Every structure is written in structure tokens, then in C-alpha cells.
Amino acid sequence: MNNKTIKFSRKSAPEKSARMVETIVGCKWSLTVYNLLNNDINRPGEMVRSVEGLTTKVLNACLKRNIEFGILEREAFNEIPPRVEYQVTKFGDKFIGILNELEKLQKDIDNSHC
Amino acid sequence: MNNKTIKFSRKSAPEKSARMVETIVGCKWSLTVYNLLNNDINRPGEMVRSVEGLTTKVLNACLKRNIEFGILEREAFNEIPPRVEYQVTKFGDKFIGILNELEKLQKDIDNSHC
Secondary structure, eight states: OGGGOOOBOOOOOOHHHHHHHHHHHHSSSHHHHHHHHHTTOOSHHHHHHHBTTOOHHHHHHHHHHHHHTTSEEEEEEOOSSOEEEEEEOHHHHHHHHHHHHHHHHHHHHHHSOO | OGGGOOOBOOOOOOHHHHHHHHHHHHSSSHHHHHHHHHTTOOSHHHHHHHBTTOOHHHHHHHHHHHHHTTSEEEEEEOOSSOEEEEEEOHHHHHHHHHHHHHHHHHHHHHHSOO
């Protein structure tokens, strides 16, 4: 029977995307920023004014990290005064969808005996 | 205008479920075990025989961790010889679904310029 056994090989993990989850979840403001964007608050000044405790410096670091991951994109409009807006990319949409699933799962954990 | 601004508060992250992702993705064999279970290979002996490089000791540690997280459950049948089988819980199904989404996202990352 042994020599009839189908052999499976080790399945490698989605390490890069898991690391994204790790970094973004560890980032204090990313989820808040997604929430703001979802409410059409997409200009940095507006963002800072809308959230208690959020500073321009911290927001910029957060936006930068999200752009590096390809979750958000920055659009600069050639206007006077200059206007800059942020939006979620298609890739970012999928990623945020996964975070939402993780949030639902978290509720399952919180409601269980653990 | 400032005093009309709706205030958003900081959105907290699903830390427990994200930590689960971190641990399971960091675990060398969990994804392989899910794959085995998906192929109806649910007895420890069969699992070890089916995967090159997988030992009983390492498998047991992996199964134990997954049981602690509530992803897998162990069923012992009162038979001679005794039979033990593992299966994915409902909660585990959701969790593995999220890992599958992360895997798709990983492909997007691999196919992009990054």
C-alpha cells in the first residue's frame, strides 16, 4: 500500500501578503485612513482635521507606507492652491477586503470561549 | 467649517486574527496539512507517509497549534486499533478561506513590477 501513496509536497505560504497584513495591522492609523477614504475624506488636511490624535507627520508616514505596498495611490491636481487626493487602488480594494474578513473572524474569536 | 467636521476615532485592528495569520503562515506545515485534509487524508500516520520531510513529531506540534487556534479538531474513535482523525472546524474554514485570498493577492504582488 505504501508505494501507492500519493506524495504531497510542502505548500509554501503567501509570505509577502501575510507580511503586508502584519505591517498594516501593526500600523496605528491605516485602518482609520481606509475608513476616511471610504467616507470620501481623501485630502490630507481634511484627514488630520477629522481624526483626533492624528498628526500630519504620522499621517504622511502612514500614506507613504500604503503607497509603497500599492494599497493607496496619490493624485496631485495641477490647481491653485494645489490639491492632493488619495485613493484606494484595485489591489488595495482586495487587500482591505481581506482585512474586513479578518475583522469578522476576530469577532468570532471574541465571542468564543477563548 | 471646522466645527462642522465629523470626527472619526481611531479604528482598532483585528489583532488576534492577524496574529493567527502570522503564526500559521510562519508555521512550516500548516498549509500542507490543510491541503492533505482537503484530499481526505486526515489520519496522522497517513499524513506523515504522504509528505516527504514531514515527521510525526513536527506534525503533532503543527496539529496541536491548529487545535489551540480552533482551526482543526481532533476526533478519536473508540475502535481497535484506535483511530484518530482530524478535521477543519467551521471557524477554520473561514480562516483558510482568508489564507486562500492572501494567496491570490500574493500572485498579484508577484505579477506586478514589485
